[in-house]
Amino acid sequence: MTNRRDFLKKGGLTAVASTAFILPHLAQASEKERNVWRALPQIDEEELLWDWVRNEYSVSSTVANLNNGSVSPQPKVVQEVLEHYTREFNTIPSMYMWSEGDASRAVREQLAGLAGCSPEEIAVNRNTTEALNTVIWGMNYNKGDEIILTEQDYTSVMNTWQEVEARYAVTLKWLSLALPVENDEEIIEAYTSAITDKTKLVMITHVNNINGNILPVKKITAAVKSINPAIKVLVDGAHGFAHIDFKISDLGCDFYGTSLHKWLCAPFGTGMLYVKKSEIQNLWPLFTHENPQSDRISKFSTFGTRNLPAELSIARAIEFHNTIGIERKEARLRYLKDYWITRVADNPNVEIKTSLQPEFACALGSFSLKNMSDGEVAQKLLKDYHIHVTQKGDKSGKFHGLRVTPHVYTRIEELDRFIRGIHELAKI
Numbered sequence: 001m002t003n004r005r006d007f008l009k010k011g012g013l014t015a016v017a018s019t020a021f022i023l024p025h026l027a028q029a030s031e032k033e034r035n036v037w038r039a040l041p042q043i044d045e046e047e048l049l050w051d052w053v054r055n056e057y058s059v060s061s062t063v064a065n066l067n068n069g070s071v072s073p074q075p076k077v078v079q080e081v082l083e084h085y086t087r088e089f090n091t092i093p094s095m096y097m098w099s100e101g102d103a104s105r106a107v108r109e110q111l112a113g114l115a116g117c118s119p120e121e122i123a124v125n126r127n128t129t130e131a132l133n134t135v136i137w138g139m140n141y142n143k144g145d146e147i148i149l150t151e152q153d154y155t156s157v158m159n160t161w162q163e164v165e166a167r168y169a170v171t172l173k174w175l176s177l178a179l180p181v182e183n184d185e186e187i188i189e190a191y192t193s194a195i196t197d198k199t200k201l202v203m204i205t206h207v208n209n210i211n212g213n214i215l216p217v218k219k220i221t222a223a224v225k226s227i228n229p230a231i232k233v234l235v236d237g238a239h240g241f242a243h244i245d246f247k248i249s250d251l252g253c254d255f256y257g258t259s260l261h262k263w264l265c266a267p268f269g270t271g272m273l274y275v276k277k278s279e280i281q282n283l284w285p286l287f288t289h290e291n292p293q294s295d296r297i298s299k300f301s302t303f304g305t306r307n308l309p310a311e312l313s314i315a316r317a318i319e320f321h322n323t324i325g326i327e328r329k330e331a332r333l334r335y336l337k338d339y340w341i342t343r344v345a346d347n348p349n350v351e352i353k354t355s356l357q358p359e360f361a362c363a364l365g366s367f368s369l370k371n372m373s374d375g376e377v378a379q380k381l382l383k384d385y386h387i388h389v390t391q392k393g394d395k396s397g398k399f400h401g402l403r404v405t406p407h408v409y410t411r412i413e414e415l416d417r418f419i420r421g422i423h424e425l426a427k428i
């Protein structure tokens with residue numbers, strides 16, 4: 001049997017090419033370690049599948065978490081692998097930390113597979129915030145350049161753009177989407193009519209964090225590029241990736257940022273940036289790099305010592321995600337949202353603020369009660385019904401609501417309790 005010294009001499013972590021996921025030193029692993037990588041089943045029967053999925057999460061059995069939009073829990077199989085890597089790394093951290101080349105590349109390859117692009121277009125980072133900041137601060141601006149965005153984009157992203165406006169005298173052109181939007185032509189018209197010969201970049205939030213509105217990114221991008229192919233399109237995909245079935249490469253955008261700790265259920269603090277190959281050279285890295293104008297995607301991942309156990313565990317989250325399959329996952333998530341909405345929508349005191357058309361929403365839904373403030377409803381749902389939801393609003397102050405986000409592990413009984421809570425509160 002190979003001892004630790006032999007293993008480390010061989011170069012530390014390596015990806016085993018023939019396996020679906022990263023297996024550093026599996027050949028040397030004890031039986032116990034090998035169990036960490038227990039095989040995941042293929043389950044065809046729907047109810048059996050969702051029962052198995054539920055049991056694979058270690059979520060609260062008392063409070064029903066209907067706020068998975070903010071951050072999602074990891075299935076046990078991801079937690080186990082993360083713990084395993086963390087323990088291993090803690091034996092000699094520095095031996096592992098910078099010898100991970102093969103394993104990291106394998107994670108990028110798997111992410112690229114999900115995204116439908118080349119691994120050379122994928123940078124692993126910590127979250128959407130970092131991905132979007134990398135793009136926003138990585139561009140060159142001239143005074144008067146115009147950026148098109150909406151008042152319904154994510155708050156911290158809007159803040160970033162306002163900082164760019166203050167520092168570089170660019171002009172922010174704010175659109176206001178009347179949520180829920182359910183008409184492609186109207187949305188495309190809103191974006192394209194804001195374009196001028198000064199437009200530098202268009203930002204699109206793929207799935208809105210306020211009411212879960214899905215925007216037709218591919219169509220908007222095509223319309224923008226048909227007016228001027230030089231205009232860059234940046235997509236905030238915090239809620240898009242691993243939630244709905246699409247390929248980043250099909251969208252036609254230049255940049256796409258997402259958080260893997262949301263819909264992929266990867267470890268907290270893992271994210272991803274897609275940069276179209278032809279754009280890499282022109283985008284400055286956020287953190288300094290010896291060759292900032294390189295055309296290598298690795299220049300966007302130079303943020304120093306990182307949480308490598310978490311990054312490597314992304315592979316296990318992908319495996320779990322693939323065990324369900326994106327089509328079944330999307331269908332289940334939409335079913336859960338439709339389940340609660342269709343059971344409360346007829347109540348005269350309930351206002352539904354999310355589209356029921358499948359192309360405009362999936363898991364995230366929003367509502368308010370006419371007889372009670374959003375804050376009060378959230379408090380009562382938690383205290384009296386053990387249901388956790390979150391309050392959301394847009395920059396304009398025109399839109400507010402309680403955002404409800406089930407996930408693959410949500411039980412129908414939990415939604416039934418939530419539905420009962422809404423009806424009882426709507427009566428008061």
Ligand SMILES: Cc1ncc(COP(=O)(O)O)c(C=O)c1O
Nearest residue numbers: 070127128129154209236238259
């Ligand atoms: C639309 C949108 N963009 C960006 C973010 C930021 O994500 P993170 O905190 O993972 O960077 C969020 C977080 O919820 C979001 O909803």
